[in-house]
Amino acid sequence: MAGQRGFARLLTPLAALAAVWAGAAAASADPGHGDWHRLRQCESGGRYGIATGNGYYGAYQFDLPTWRSVGGAGMPHQAAPAEQDYRALYLYRMRGWQPWECARKLGLRPDADAGSKRVPTRAESAHIGGDPTPAPPPPAGTPPWPGVVYTYGDCADALRVWQLRMNTNGYDFEGTGCYYAETRTAVLALQRANGINDSGKLGPTTWRAAWEGSPPRR
Numbered sequence: 001m002a003g004q005r006g007f008a009r010l011l012t013p014l015a016a017l018a019a020v021w022a023g024a025a026a027a028s029a030d031p032g033h034g035d036w037h038r039l040r041q042c043e044s045g046g047r048y049g050i051a052t053g054n055g056y057y058g059a060y061q062f063d064l065p066t067w068r069s070v071g072g073a074g075m076p077h078q079a080a081p082a083e084q085d086y087r088a089l090y091l092y093r094m095r096g097w098q099p100w101e102c103a104r105k106l107g108l109r110p111d112a113d114a115g116s117k118r119v120p121t122r123a124e125s126a127h128i129g130g131d132p133t134p135a136p137p138p139p140a141g142t143p144p145w146p147g148v149v150y151t152y153g154d155c156a157d158a159l160r161v162w163q164l165r166m167n168t169n170g171y172d173f174e175g176t177g178c179y180y181a182e183t184r185t186a187v188l189a190l191q192r193a194n195g196i197n198d199s200g201k202l203g204p205t206t207w208r209a210a211w212e213g214s215p216p217r218r
């Protein structure tokens with residue numbers, strides 16, 4: 001009997017530890033792909049690039065203050081699908097389902113991570129999508145300059161092409177197509193590496209340098 005009591009005493013802390021592990025696992029869970037897919041379909045018909053002019057943008061119908069509150073840059077509907085997925089999970093971690101009217105309509109239930117304030121990693125948001133349009137492969141050769149000099153704050157499809165090309169030089173652009181701080185840093189570095197006037201303006205010479213010039217120092 002004494003041996004059995006000792007064994008029981010050993011099981012007690014182990015059971016408590018198992019409960020802690022189980023709680024940690026539950027806390028790290030997020031709504032599954034199915035819930036996010038239903039939310040996107042309700043909010044936007046699943047269209048990541050939608051902008052209807054009502055002040056809400058993209059697959060998750062962010063307004064600009066909310067988008068920026070979770071670190072989004074540029075316009076939500078111009079961000080890559082994976083970026084929109086990440087910012088949606090970020091918002092869920094901050095505020096749960098509360099920002100989305102469709103979540104209430106669909107009866108989506110929050111889990112332990114709703115409103116936890118725990119900033120997600122990109123890996124944790126990878127399961128959310130599954131229906132995004134993949135980024136196009138870099139074009140062969142140097143694509144023609146689009147005829148526009150881009151500066152801070154500009155957004156255009158051609159800028160996305162340039163950003164994705166700069167990823168071959170060690171950058172990590174999401175391909176938003178918007179010229180903000182990271183793009184300016186890359187433009188200036190490329191200009192300095194190739195003896196181009198470091199104006200920060202992305203004109204024809206800087207455009208060609210991304211394909212034909214020397215890579216910037218990182």
